[in-house]
Amino acid sequence: xxxxxxxxxxxxQNIGMLIMYLMIxxxxxxxxxxxxSTQQLESYSDTKVNLAIIxxxxxxxxxxxxxxxxxxxxxxxxxxxxxxxxxxxxxxxVAYILFIPAGYEQTLLSGKSPMLENAQIPSSYSGxxxxxxxxxxxxxxxxxxxxxxxxxxxxxxxxxxxxSQAAVTMTHPEGAEAPGIYYYYKYLSYAVLLMIIFGxxxxxxxxxxxxxxxxxxxxxxxxxxxxxxxxLGAIALAAICFAVLILFGFIMYGSDMLQSGxxxxxxxAACFLATSVTLAFLIGQLSKSGNMLSALANxxxxxxxxxxxxxxxxxxxxxxxxxxxxxxxTYWYVHVTDLSIGSGAASQLTTEMAQSMGIQLLFAAAxxxxxLVVSRQKQRTA
Amino acid sequence: MKTLxxxxxxCILGDxxxxxxxxxxxxxLGTLFYVSFGQxxxxxxxxxxxxxxxxxxxxxxxFSETLESLASGEDAFITPQHTNKAQALSMLESEEVDxxxxxxxxxxxxxxxxxxxxxxxxxxLDSYLQVTATVTTVAHKDPALIADTVRELTNPPQxxxxxxxxxxxxxxxxxxxxxxxxxxxxxxxxxxxxxxxSAQPNLSALGARRxxxxxxxxxxxxxxxxxxxxxxxxxxxxxIAYLSALPNIDFGGNIxxxxxxxxxGVFVGVMLGMLIGVAVRGSRGTKDGFLISISLLLCFFSGxxxxxxxxxxxxxxxxxxxxxxxxxxxxxxxxxxxxxAGERFWTNIVLLAAIGGILCAASVAILRRKQYASI
Numbered sequence: 001x002x003x004x005x006x007x008x009x010x011x012x013q014n015i016g017m018l019i020m021y022l023m024i025x026x027x028x029x030x031x032x033x034x035x036x037s038t039q040q041l042e043s044y045s046d047t048k049v050n051l052a053i054i055x056x057x058x059x060x061x062x063x064x065x066x067x068x069x070x071x072x073x074x075x076x077x078x079x080x081x082x083x084x085x086x087x088x089x090x091x092x093x094v095a096y097i098l099f100i101p102a103g104y105e106q107t108l109l110s111g112k113s114p115m116l117e118n119a120q121i122p123s124s125y126s127g128x129x130x131x132x133x134x135x136x137x138x139x140x141x142x143x144x145x146x147x148x149x150x151x152x153x154x155x156x157x158x159x160x161x162x163x164s165q166a167a168v169t170m171t172h173p174e175g176a177e178a179p180g181i182y183y184y185y186k187y188l189s190y191a192v193l194l195m196i197i198f199g200x201x202x203x204x205x206x207x208x209x210x211x212x213x214x215x216x217x218x219x220x221x222x223x224x225x226x227x228x229x230x231x232l233g234a235i236a237l238a239a240i241c242f243a244v245l246i247l248f249g250f251i252m253y254g255s256d257m258l259q260s261g262x263x264x265x266x267x268x269a270a271c272f273l274a275t276s277v278t279l280a281f282l283i284g285q286l287s288k289s290g291n292m293l294s295a296l297a298n299x300x301x302x303x304x305x306x307x308x309x310x311x312x313x314x315x316x317x318x319x320x321x322x323x324x325x326x327x328x329x330t331y332w333y334v335h336v337t338d339l340s341i342g343s344g345a346a347s348q349l350t351t352e353m354a355q356s357m358g359i360q361l362l363f364a365a366a367x368x369x370x371x372l373v374v375s376r377q378k379q380r381t382a
Numbered sequence: 383m384k385t386l387x388x389x390x391x392x393c394i395l396g397d398x399x400x401x402x403x404x405x406x407x408x409x410x411l412g413t414l415f416y417v418s419f420g421q422x423x424x425x426x427x428x429x430x431x432x433x434x435x436x437x438x439x440x441x442x443x444x445f446s447e448t449l450e451s452l453a454s455g456e457d458a459f460i461t462p463q464h465t466n467k468a469q470a471l472s473m474l475e476s477e478e479v480d481x482x483x484x485x486x487x488x489x490x491x492x493x494x495x496x497x498x499x500x501x502x503x504x505x506x507l508d509s510y511l512q513v514t515a516t517v518t519t520v521a522h523k524d525p526a527l528i529a530d531t532v533r534e535l536t537n538p539p540q541x542x543x544x545x546x547x548x549x550x551x552x553x554x555x556x557x558x559x560x561x562x563x564x565x566x567x568x569x570x571x572x573x574x575x576x577x578x579x580s581a582q583p584n585l586s587a588l589g590a591r592r593x594x595x596x597x598x599x600x601x602x603x604x605x606x607x608x609x610x611x612x613x614x615x616x617x618x619x620x621x622i623a624y625l626s627a628l629p630n631i632d633f634g635g636n637i638x639x640x641x642x643x644x645x646x647g648v649f650v651g652v653m654l655g656m657l658i659g660v661a662v663r664g665s666r667g668t669k670d671g672f673l674i675s676i677s678l679l680l681c682f683f684s685g686x687x688x689x690x691x692x693x694x695x696x697x698x699x700x701x702x703x704x705x706x707x708x709x710x711x712x713x714x715x716x717x718x719x720x721x722x723a724g725e726r727f728w729t730n731i732v733l734l735a736a737i738g739g740i741l742c743a744a745s746v747a748i749l750r751r752k753q754y755a756s757i
Contacts, residue, residue, distance in 0.1 A: 031688065047501040086547040086720055091693040092554055098542070116542045121552055125498050129505060131542045136509050139538035140516050143531050147520050161515040166507035168500075169492040171474060291399035299410055306414040316419055 002221070003229025004236075010203045011237060017198040018241070025191035026248065032183045049126040051096040052078040052088065059105035064155045065137050068162055069098070072133065089119060095126045098134060109151065113142055137162060181253045185265040185337045188245060189272050189330055190305045195241045196273070197280040197297045200234055204284030205293065208378065238277050242270070261341040264349055268336040271360040275329045278367035285374040309334040329363040332356040383601050390577070390609035400572045405617045408566040409624055415558050416628050431461040432499045433478060435470035438485045445489045448510055448536070460503070483507070550720025554689060557712065559625055561686040564711035566621055567647030568677040570614035571655030575673055577606035578659020578745070579666060583754050593754070603749060607652060607742075614648040633715060639723045640715075646734040647711040651677075653741035654707070660748045677708075684708035710734050 011018075051073050055062050069075065076094050078084055088094050099117040107114035116134060120127035140161055144154035206212065207230065216226060246266070250257050257266075283300065287293040305311050307321075308330025314322055325331040336356045340349075395401070436449065452459040463479065470482045474494050481503040482492040491507050493500040513535045520531045581603055583590040592602055622640065626632050633640055658673050678686075683706055685692040692712060695703050703709040714730040721727070 047496065047498045082547050083721065083726070086550070087693075089547065090550070090552050090554060090716070090720070091557075091690060093693070097547075099545075113539045113541060115540075117545045118542050119545055119547050125502060127544075129498070129502055132505055132509070135538050135541045136512060138541040139535055140512065143516060143520065143534055146534075147523055147527050147531070149523070157516075157519055161512045161519070164508070164511045164515050166504055166511055167490055168504055169490065170496070171471070171492065171494050291402070295399070295402045295407075298407070302411065302414060306418045312418040317417070321417055 001229065003226050004233050007203050007230060007233030008236070010206055011199050011233075014198060014202050018195050021191055021194040021198065022244065022248075025187055025245070028187045028190075029180075029184045029252070032187070047126070047129075049073045049096055049130055050076050050092075050094045051098060051130055052076050052085070052094045054078070054080050054085075054097065054099045056080075056102045057100050057104040060151060060155060061105035061108055061141065062100045064159060065100065065134065068137055068159060069130070069133065071163075073130065085119065089121065092121070096120045096130045098130070105151075108138070108141060108145055111142075111146060113138065133162075179256070179341065181249070181256050181262055181265075182337065182341045184249055184253065185262075185269065185341065186310055186334060188249075188269055189308075189310055189333050190301060191245055192241065192269065192273055193276045193279070193304065194297060194301045195245075196238060196276040197283055197293075197301070199237045199241065200277065200280040201284035201287060201293050201297070202290070203230075203233065204281065205287055205290075208285070208375075213379075234277055234281070238273055242273055260348065264340040264353060265337055268333060268340070268353070268357055268360075271357045271364075272329065272333045274364040275333075275360050275367065278364045278371065279329075282367045282371035282374065285371050285378065304328050304330045307331075329360050332359045332363075383605050386597065386602055386605035387609050390606050391613065393580075394573055394576075394609055394613045397573075397576065400576065403572060404566060404569045404614065405620065408562055408569070408617075408621050412559065412562050412621065412625055412628075415562065416625075416631075419555055419558075431458045432480050432502060434460045434462055434503060435473050435479045435482045436462045436464050436485065437467050437470050437482060438464065439467075440486045442485050442487060442489060445485055445510055448506070449483065449485075451536075452506065459506075548720045549722070550716070553630075556631065556719070557685050557689040557692070557716070559631060560712040560715040561681060561684050561689070561692075561708070563618065563621060563625075563644070563715065564647065564684050564708040565677070565681045565686055566618055567614070567644065567711055568651045568654065568680060568708055570610060570617075570648045570651030571658070571673055571677055573610035573614060574607070574652040574655025574657075575659040575669060576655075577603070577610055577652075578656045578749075579669075581606060581749065582660065582752070585666070599750065600746070603746065607656065610652045610655075611645075611648055614652060615645055618644045618648055634719045634722075636718055636723055639718050639727065642731060643711060643714045643718070643734075646731055646738065647707065649738040650707040650734055650741065653738050653745065656745040657741045657748075660745050680706050680708040684712045704733055705737065707734060707737055710737075 051069065053066050053069065053075065055066060066075070076088070078088055078094065078097070085097055089097060097119045099119075101114070101116065104114050104116070116138070118127070118131065118134075120130075137158060141154055141158045144157050145151065149157065207216070207226075217223070246257075246269075253262075256262060279300070283293070283296050287296055307325055308328040309317070309325060310330055310333075314325060314331070314334065317325065333356075336353045339353050339356075431453075438446070449460070449462060453462045462483075463473070465473070467482075467484075470479070471492075473479045474482055474492065477494065480493065480497070480499040483503075484490045484492065489507060489510065491504055493503070513532070516535060517528060517531050520527050579585045580588045581592065581599070583593040593599070619641075622633060622644065654677070655673060658669055658676070662669050662672050664672075682688075683691055683695055683702065686708075692703065692709050695706075695709070703713070710730045710733055714727055714734070717724070717727045717730065
């Protein structure tokens with residue numbers, strides 16, 4: 001028990017780092033479960049595009065066009081100033097800016113087809129989508145005017161025609177939105193990994209110090225009980241970190257944490273916990289100093305999280321990157337999360353999920369083996 | 383001063399921990415940014431035909447023709463697959479197609495969930511219905527006009543012309559890379575801090591040794607600052623060179639302006655570290671913690687962790703963007719790309735230089751008053 005007590009003492013000295021990563025995790029989850037859901041699309045009804053209209057005509061025809069666009073999309077009012085417009089487009093406040101030129105109505109009345117201008121995010125569907133509506137409006141209005149309707153009648157008829165909407169059947173009406181708990185489980189992997197590394201590695205580094213290792217090896221304490229103490233400490237540390245993180249999940253999501261999909265994620269997270277502990281064990285064997293540890297830990301933590309699809313969804317990566325991502329345990333962790341509580345998830349344990357969890361455990365075994373090789377080599381040179 | 387400068391350079395270059403955080407870490411992070419969402423710089427928001435299943439239950443020539451015209455040509459809008467209803471539904475379930483058009487007397491659309499592609503498919507159907515409605519109304523008035531109306535509505539002339547507001551890229555993903563450069567500049571504060579520590583006799587043995595040397599204190603401090611700025615400037619240039627070597631990222635052609643931005647950014651970074659080193663009381667660990675929190679906080683507000691942050695700040699507290707060096711650096715790079723070295727760019731540079739100057743004056747003022755009776 002001496003070793004175990006010493007283990008806890010060293011962990012307590014580094015508790016600041018653990019708390020810091022816990023805080024980072026909480027902030028990440030709180031921020032992204034909100035941001036994430038607003039970026040997702042709303043329940044059926046068409047996708048709304050944020051757009052700005054710069055109306056330089058202010059005529060009946062241009063106001064009617066504005067009205068129709070406002071009905072279908074979200075209008076954002078912006079000043080007629082190039083820098084303000086460019087900035088809004090760049091930061092995606094709006095996806096589309098329509099300029100209605102002065103004389104728009106006059107051109108229509110004279111029987112010609114007027115030319116409008118737009119600025120949009122480069123070749124985007126949302127842009128095409130709005131342009132389609134604007135062109136439909138302009139041509140329909142033109143047809144009515146050409147057919148001899150008065151401007152007032154033409155505007156009414158156009159608005160009526162454009163309001164006819166097709167009926168759409170949805171096979172999955174519950175929508176594709178990923179719940180907040182999805183982000184919680186995704187980022188959990190980063191928090192687990194970093195907390196375990198900064199909890200476990202400093203301890204291993206102390207025990208690996210040449211003088212201390214030699215002193216302990218020559219003491220009456222059997223090697224077995226030293227390793228037992230270390231192992232017990234690692235398990236206790238992992239259990240405590242995991243319990244704190246999961247407790248936080250229950251505080252935030254309550255009974256959602258007990259749904260079948262979330263329970264699969266819990267199991268999945270436990271598999272990843274095993275991977276993290278063995279990886280931390282390996283890093284602890286490799287680090288020579290505190291500086292090297294924080295460098296390694298951050299490189300490994302951020303690397304695995306970015307490349308495995310924790311921070312950035314895998315779909316946005318290229319197909320080559322997606323294949324390479326499979327070389328990282330985080331990929332398999334995220335894969336199970338996607339399948340169980342992501343959009344359109346199955347929320348039943350499937351073979352694919354079980355396999356992915358198995359692969360994480362294989363990673364754990366591989367890290368453990370590598371760490372044992374390194375530690376054996378160190379003992380020889382010690 | 384030359385000797386002091388030279389040895390300070392050697393000290394900095396030999397400081398492996400700080401070199402990791404200022405040189406290796408940003409390059410690593412840049413690489414991770416690039417491999418994980420570098421694809422967004424090109425791929426997303428690009429038009430690709432939408433896969434759609436077509437189930438023909440009853441002949442409807444006009445709608446079939448509409449679909450055919452949408453599926454042909456180089457900029458085809460849909461890739462249709464003709465099939466039966468059961469097959470179509472299973473394709474929809476496995477997301478091979480985004481929707482099913484059922485051709486009937488009144489055609490309909492079936493989708494799995496909602497989304498932009500689905501809305502696009504619906505808009506095709508909508509405009510078909512709208513054209514039908516218009517034709518009916520016009521026919522009531524004058525049946526002779528039907529043919530003209532159909533032709534005009536199914537092949538409307540282009541009515542919207544796309545223009546660009548500036549020469550700059552609208553790739554929002556660049557914001558992350560700009561913020562990364564800003565972070566690196568501010569990480570120059572690590573060297574500023576170690577300079578400040580080695581200049582103070584109560585904090586380091588080196589400081590004590592230096593304070594009894596006949597060299598004036600200011601000379602020592604200046605050579606520290608100069609050496610730190612030199613190294614950090616080099617590091618930032620390496621980072622920029624590395625990033626611009628990646629496909630789809632470039633910083634525009636105005637190299638002198640880029641150099642100037644980097645230099646000002648680095649100067650502010652180093653001086654920030656210096657000031658914290660002399661003004662914050664406590665151990666080296668306390669100063670380090672304080673420094674890292676401040677620089678990461680500034681970077682957070684400039685959009686390093688969440689790219690929209692700079693704009694959220696701009697809307698709610700624009701003044702903070704004018705005094706946050708990280709935001710000023712990011713905005714300088716963005717402005718340079720979008721509008722060139724104009725008024726907004728120079729305002730940023732002047733503000734950066736002013737912040738650097740204030741930090742520098744404050745550090746020197748604090749440092750020069752310190753006297754030690756006994757240590």
